[in-house]
Amino acid sequence: MQQAQQLFDQLYQELAWRQDDIFVYGRQITIPRLQAWYGDNQQAYTYSGLTLNALPWTSTLAQVKQAVETYSGCSFNSCLANLYRDGNDSVSWHSDDEAELGINPVIASVSLGAKRDFQLKHKEQNEKLSVPLNSGSLLLMAGETQHYWQHCIAKTKRVKSPRINLTFRQIVVP
Ligand SMILES: O=C(O)CCC(=O)C(=O)O
Numbered sequence: 001m002q003q004a005q006q007l008f009d010q011l012y013q014e015l016a017w018r019q020d021d022i023f024v025y026g027r028q029i030t031i032p033r034l035q036a037w038y039g040d041n042q043q044a045y046t047y048s049g050l051t052l053n054a055l056p057w058t059s060t061l062a063q064v065k066q067a068v069e070t071y072s073g074c075s076f077n078s079c080l081a082n083l084y085r086d087g088n089d090s091v092s093w094h095s096d097d098e099a100e101l102g103i104n105p106v107i108a109s110v111s112l113g114a115k116r117d118f119q120l121k122h123k124e125q126n127e128k129l130s131v132p133l134n135s136g137s138l139l140l141m142a143g144e145t146q147h148y149w150q151h152c153i154a155k156t157k158r159v160k161s162p163r164i165n166l167t168f169r170q171i172v173v174p
């Protein structure tokens with residue numbers, strides 16, 4: 001998809017990618033991907049002892065946000081961007097259940113670049129799903145998804161090229 005490739009190139013250049021460390025059980029861990037946090041009003045977003053202050057929307061991000069809002073019928077005031085440089089980069093099992101996202105958050109996830117598998121596992125039942133996220137795809141998580149399911153992007157030796165993921169969110173607790 002040509003438009004997706006163009007978007008990938010723009011965001012790769014334009015976003016303020018950073019390599020951060022987080023603290024998990026008192027241990028310092030380098031996050032295995034690059035990230036950037038954008039949103040309205042310099043909102044702060046905290047997880048695992050790391051606080052990111054939102055940067056103002058770039059014009060490209062603002063355009064994607066508009067398209068995602070039109071498509072989903074939901075509005076978003078922030079976006080966590082992830083850059084997986086290759087198959088070595090990953091995000092481990094988690095739910096997007098931070099208090100600032102509210103009870104049943106809608107999270108809109110745009111994927112660009114390398115195809116990666118988005119895995120889901122139920123917290124109580126022995127149920128697992130794998131959704132291939134192609135370049136240009138939009139995945140919506142809504143309702144009680146975060147209560148019952150965890151998700152991850154596992155490391156893989158097969159992927160040698162980068163992927164950008166944009167997760168649009170609505171921060172409700174300041
Ligand atoms: O890269 C993805 O598709 C998932 C990212 C994610 O789960 C997150 O940023 O919370």
Ligand SMILES: [Fe+2]
Pocket residue numbers: 094095096151
């Ligand atoms: Fe997530």
